[in-house]
Amino acid sequence: MADLADLTIAAAGVGLRAGEFTAVELLEAVTRRASVTEAHLHAFLTLDQDGALASAEAADAALARGEDLGPLQGIPLAVKDNMCTQGIETTCGSQILAGYRPPYDATAVRRLREAGAVIVGKTNLDEYAMGSSTENSAFGPTRNPWDTDRVPGGSSGGSAAAVAVGSALGALGSDTGGSIRQPAALCGIVGMKPTYGLVSRYGLVAFASSLDQIGPFGRTVGDTAVLLDGILGFDPHDATSYRGEMPTVAGSIGVGVAGLRIGVVAELLDKGIAPEVAAATRGMLDQLAAAGAKIVDVSLPAADYGLSAYYLIAPAECSANLARFDGVRYGLRVDGGTTEEMMANSRAAGFGPEVTRRILLGTYALSAGYHDAFYGQAQRVRTLIRRDFGAAYEQVDVLISPTTPTTAFGLGEKTDDPLTMYLSDVCTILSNLSGDPGISLPIGLDSTGLPIGFQVMAPALGEEMLIRVAAEVERLAGFRERPALATSEVAST
Amino acid sequence: MTSGYEAVIGIETHVELQTNSKMFCGCAVDFGAPPNTVCCPVCLGLPGSLPVPNQEAIESILRIGAALQCRLVDYSEFHRKNYFYPDLPKNYQITQFDLPFCVDGTIEVDVAGETTSIGITRVHMEEDTGKSLHIGEGGGRIHDAKHSLIDFNRAGVPLVEIVTEPDFRSAEQARAYGAELQRIVRMLGVSDARLEEGSMRFDANISVRPVGREAFGTRSEVKNVNSLRSLQRAIAFEVERQIGVLEGGGTVVQETRHWNEATGTTAGMRSKEESEDYRYFQDPDLVPLVVDAEWQGRVRASLPELPAARRRRYLGLGVDAISAGQLVDDEALGAIFEDAVAAGGDARTAANWLTGEVVAYTRRTGIDPADTSLEADHLVALEEMVDAGKLSATAAKDVLAGVLEGEGDPATVAAARDLIQISDTRVIDAEVEAVLGENADAVEKIRAGDGKPIGFLVGQVMRATGGKADPRMVSDLIREKAQAES
Numbered sequence: 001m002a003d004l005a006d007l008t009i010a011a012a013g014v015g016l017r018a019g020e021f022t023a024v025e026l027l028e029a030v031t032r033r034a035s036v037t038e039a040h041l042h043a044f045l046t047l048d049q050d051g052a053l054a055s056a057e058a059a060d061a062a063l064a065r066g067e068d069l070g071p072l073q074g075i076p077l078a079v080k081d082n083m084c085t086q087g088i089e090t091t092c093g094s095q096i097l098a099g100y101r102p103p104y105d106a107t108a109v110r111r112l113r114e115a116g117a118v119i120v121g122k123t124n125l126d127e128y129a130m131g132s133s134t135e136n137s138a139f140g141p142t143r144n145p146w147d148t149d150r151v152p153g154g155s156s157g158g159s160a161a162a163v164a165v166g167s168a169l170g171a172l173g174s175d176t177g178g179s180i181r182q183p184a185a186l187c188g189i190v191g192m193k194p195t196y197g198l199v200s201r202y203g204l205v206a207f208a209s210s211l212d213q214i215g216p217f218g219r220t221v222g223d224t225a226v227l228l229d230g231i232l233g234f235d236p237h238d239a240t241s242y243r244g245e246m247p248t249v250a251g252s253i254g255v256g257v258a259g260l261r262i263g264v265v266a267e268l269l270d271k272g273i274a275p276e277v278a279a280a281t282r283g284m285l286d287q288l289a290a291a292g293a294k295i296v297d298v299s300l301p302a303a304d305y306g307l308s309a310y311y312l313i314a315p316a317e318c319s320a321n322l323a324r325f326d327g328v329r330y331g332l333r334v335d336g337g338t339t340e341e342m343m344a345n346s347r348a349a350g351f352g353p354e355v356t357r358r359i360l361l362g363t364y365a366l367s368a369g370y371h372d373a374f375y376g377q378a379q380r381v382r383t384l385i386r387r388d389f390g391a392a393y394e395q396v397d398v399l400i401s402p403t404t405p406t407t408a409f410g411l412g413e414k415t416d417d418p419l420t421m422y423l424s425d426v427c428t429i430l431s432n433l434s435g436d437p438g439i440s441l442p443i444g445l446d447s448t449g450l451p452i453g454f455q456v457m458a459p460a461l462g463e464e465m466l467i468r469v470a471a472e473v474e475r476l477a478g479f480r481e482r483p484a485l486a487t488s489e490v491a492s493t
Numbered sequence: 494m495t496s497g498y499e500a501v502i503g504i505e506t507h508v509e510l511q512t513n514s515k516m517f518c519g520c521a522v523d524f525g526a527p528p529n530t531v532c533c534p535v536c537l538g539l540p541g542s543l544p545v546p547n548q549e550a551i552e553s554i555l556r557i558g559a560a561l562q563c564r565l566v567d568y569s570e571f572h573r574k575n576y577f578y579p580d581l582p583k584n585y586q587i588t589q590f591d592l593p594f595c596v597d598g599t600i601e602v603d604v605a606g607e608t609t610s611i612g613i614t615r616v617h618m619e620e621d622t623g624k625s626l627h628i629g630e631g632g633g634r635i636h637d638a639k640h641s642l643i644d645f646n647r648a649g650v651p652l653v654e655i656v657t658e659p660d661f662r663s664a665e666q667a668r669a670y671g672a673e674l675q676r677i678v679r680m681l682g683v684s685d686a687r688l689e690e691g692s693m694r695f696d697a698n699i700s701v702r703p704v705g706r707e708a709f710g711t712r713s714e715v716k717n718v719n720s721l722r723s724l725q726r727a728i729a730f731e732v733e734r735q736i737g738v739l740e741g742g743g744t745v746v747q748e749t750r751h752w753n754e755a756t757g758t759t760a761g762m763r764s765k766e767e768s769e770d771y772r773y774f775q776d777p778d779l780v781p782l783v784v785d786a787e788w789q790g791r792v793r794a795s796l797p798e799l800p801a802a803r804r805r806r807y808l809g810l811g812v813d814a815i816s817a818g819q820l821v822d823d824e825a826l827g828a829i830f831e832d833a834v835a836a837g838g839d840a841r842t843a844a845n846w847l848t849g850e851v852v853a854y855t856r857r858t859g860i861d862p863a864d865t866s867l868e869a870d871h872l873v874a875l876e877e878m879v880d881a882g883k884l885s886a887t888a889a890k891d892v893l894a895g896v897l898e899g900e901g902d903p904a905t906v907a908a909a910r911d912l913i914q915i916s917d918t919r920v921i922d923a924e925v926e927a928v929l930g931e932n933a934d935a936v937e938k939i940r941a942g943d944g945k946p947i948g949f950l951v952g953q954v955m956r957a958t959g960g961k962a963d964p965r966m967v968s969d970l971i972r973e974k975a976q977a978e979s
Contacts, residue, residue, distance in 0.1 A: 083541070084540065084541040090540070090541075092540070097540065100540070102534075102539065102540065102541065103534060103539070104534055104539075106541055201543060202541065202542070202543050203541040203542075204541055205540040205541045206541070206778075208777075209776075209777035209778050210777035236545065237543060237545060238543050238545070239543065239544065239545045239546065239778060239779050239780055240543075240777075240778065240779075240780060316774060317774075317777055319575075319772075320573050320575055320583075320584075320585050320772075320774070323575060323577065323583060323584035323585055324538045324540070324582065324583045324584055325540075326577065326579075326584055328579050328643070329537065329538070329539075329582070330539070330540075339579050339641065340577070343577055343579075363772065366575075366772035366773075366774055367770055367772060368770045368772075371772070371774075375774060
């Protein structure tokens with residue numbers, strides 16, 4: 001039998017119910033995989049072996065009793081370390097929260113547990129989800145499973161790498177400016193940012209509250225949809241949680257794209273996109289057209305200002321969100337002569353350079369005299385972007401673009417130049433500013449053997465359409481490649 | 494106030510709402526609980542927690558706004574006010590900035606019969622902070638403290654801030670405002686508004702200017718005022734202090750000053766040389782609140798009769814202004830009064846007894862009017878006995894005292910205390926005959942047209958009857974019989 005760690009969630013669910021293997025055996029397979037790959041990747045910050053084993057045993061017992069909790073029961077999953085897990089260290093990749101154990105589970109985590117999932121551990125991330133390479137983790141970077149000299153993307157790089165190699169069959173990430181879709185693209189897996197408000201943010205340690213959204217990683221569009229279905233839903237603990245009817249994605253796979261209008265965002269396919277990435281994107285468009293879709297050129301004029309607006313709004317919100325980490329009640333405390341000094345010392349010692357940079361940026365953007373010129377102006381751009389998207393979706397059903405301008409870049413390549421690093425999110429941040437859903441999936445490898453991501457975007461609550469198109473892209477691309485680290489020869493060494 | 498100057502005062506009031514739960518989480522509002530026992534991830538500002546607004550608190554603030562004749566804003570937002578302080582769990586306070594729930598109201602305050610209309614700038618919603626306890630040399634201040642303890646039970650309690658226009662011109666007006674506001678929130682049932690316990694707190698912005706000048710002077714903000722009396726004293730002190738500074742050729746510094754109850758003075762806390770930048774921005778964790786016309790109408794319709802309206806109604810019933818004020822101030826007295834009038838009692842008589850004998854009794858004994866044995870029916874019964882001539886006005890007060898002491902209803906007390914007036918003509922007739930018989934000289938004088946001895950004779954009859962004869966009847970009889978005896 002093939003290694004259980006290489007199963008999709010869907011296949012594992014079938015196998016579990018057919019009695020081919022147990023949830024404990026499935027857990028053992030991914031744990032074995034992680035024990036080999038972690039030395040190369042550092043995808044996890046915490047592995048909860050005891051908790052995972054207990055969950056797997058509980059899932060086996062429940063299934064034996066005929067208690068079927070659905071497709072996530074007994075499935076080993078990973079959770080980004082900025083989501084609270086009761087009693088299990090939650091660090092946000094920051095020294096200031098090293099050793100912090102939350103007294104409660106994030107709503108998304110609770111939903112996974114209630115669905116019988118097995119949470120294997122907490123994955124590495126850029127500190128407080130601020131970054132695009134996972135190099136900003138205070139506990140060391142995660143490496144790309146396709147080439148360990150390269151970054152896995154970020155900020156949810158740990159989750160993406162873990163799923164890519166089979167250390168978990170799926171994972172949760174958070175996406176504030178592309179932090180799920182960009183690492184999914186760089187690691188050759190599927191990652192999705194749902195509509196803002198679809199998944200509760202309760203228990204997600206906030207970076208930029210109006211942009212943050214929890215979402216799933218999977219190796220297939222189907223697995224990603226199943227995970228989304230497991231975590232979405234109204235939550236009375238989140239005032240921004242969506243109260244209306246939730247999108248249903250189950251029936252949208254295999255429907256095809258015949259008759260759909262697919263918009264190509266001109267602003268995201270011209271400037272700054274690596275030729276191989278642009279060519280692969282165009283190639284997929286041709287395939288979609290051949291499959292019956294109508295390809296339409298669409299312009300989002302305000303898109304050019306998206307990155308600037310994002311880098312004012314996100315830091316502004318983070319400057320307030322991260323104010324609570326002051327050494328008074330939890331986390332790192334570095335003493336000082338006065339309370340104020342203690343707070344300042346704790347923050348100076350606890351936050352890394354990128355987090356510090358964004359807090360300062362945001363504090364400045366909100367300051368008296370600058371507030372309107374920076375934060376106010378950025379909010380107006382955001383309104384324009386929403387308007388552009390609204391106009392575009394009157395003409396088309398979905399929009400597409402590359403997920404990232406390039407494939408995975410080298411470790412250390414952009415760490416000295418934050419602006420270049422920020423540019424790697426240029427295609428993904430628009431969906432966060434508009435609040436709309438987006439998904440990235442692999443459509444091929446470039447000439448150096450690195451995966452190329454393809455992004456599909458849909459209007460708010462358009463998850464059904466998003467999954468429908470993504471599933472067709474997946475079928476057309478026929479992407480089956482796995483990183484060398486996941487192949488059995490390497491995995492068993 | 495030293496002549497030649499005018500005080501300009503505005504007041505900010507914080508009122509803690511008595512809701513079932515805190516503003517943004519499900520924790521109980523419980524001031525008596527042991528430290529840090531009513532808190533949760535949300536009000537402790539733990540990582541990942543999110544605020545969800547309390548509907549009951551919003552309903553309460555709308556009621557306050559409506560009672561202050563504010564415009565209820567149909568679209569409002571919560572903002573974050575950013576500053577670092579150990580008892581502020583998130584290091585920002587969720588409050589309101591440019592879109593508060595209620596704006597542009599008015600309230601009337603009475604000082605010695607003179608009514609002044611005070612503008613209400615805004616009424617907004619925010620969350621309270623925790624409480625710091627500083628241990629060590631600093632006398633309870635954070636500086637010089639050896640260590641500090643924080644109790645987060647209060648963190649997140651819903652707090653309503655009511656801001657007036659700078660419309661007060663005297664400390665007395667400010668005090669009257671404080672008292673009226675306290676009555677209103679209590680009457681609305683949204684807060685116990687106890688100054689001494691901090692559930693109602695005043696900050697006064699005070700400046701002075703030469704009479705006739707339009708521009709405001711530099712203001713100071715006085716904090717730590719925890720009674721209506723100290724509000725008045727603190728303002729009066731501060732006004733005189735500022736005038737003194739100006740008269741001495743100095744300039745008033747814009748600063749926050751701390752009222753010291755013991756010394757009766759204010760002292761500078763920290764100079765506001767650089768005004769703090771709170772970097773307000775709309776809280777992205779909360780969505781804008783829409784209060785539509787239907788909701789606004791429901792709130793306005795739900796308001797009880799407010800103090801000003803009730804005072805006007807009592808005046809209309811013939812009650813004097815001071816008594817009307819007392820009856821509105823004291824909920825228990827007011828309730829007895831309302832019931833007595835409803836049962837057919839005379840408003841003026843009931844008001845006089847309540848604000849006279851009853852208040853005197855409760856002050857002397859410290860017993861709340863609600864806890865005495867007095868019932869509205871007793872007042873009505875008492876009034877009927879006086880009207881029927883069974884009790885003199887003096888005896889009625891004695892009976893009331895007995896009722897308050899719990900001796901029974903007025904009839905029982907009057908009988909037990911032997912206070913029933915003799916109005917039986919035959920009894921009085923016999924006594925008068927006897928007295929006239931013993932005082933032939935006096936009768937002569939009366940017959941000769943000298944009225945003076947009548948009073949003496951009445952006194953004799955009253956003595957003979959143990960004071961229980963109706964003096965009016967006695968007087969009439971003496972006059973009649975003296976004339977008739979010719």
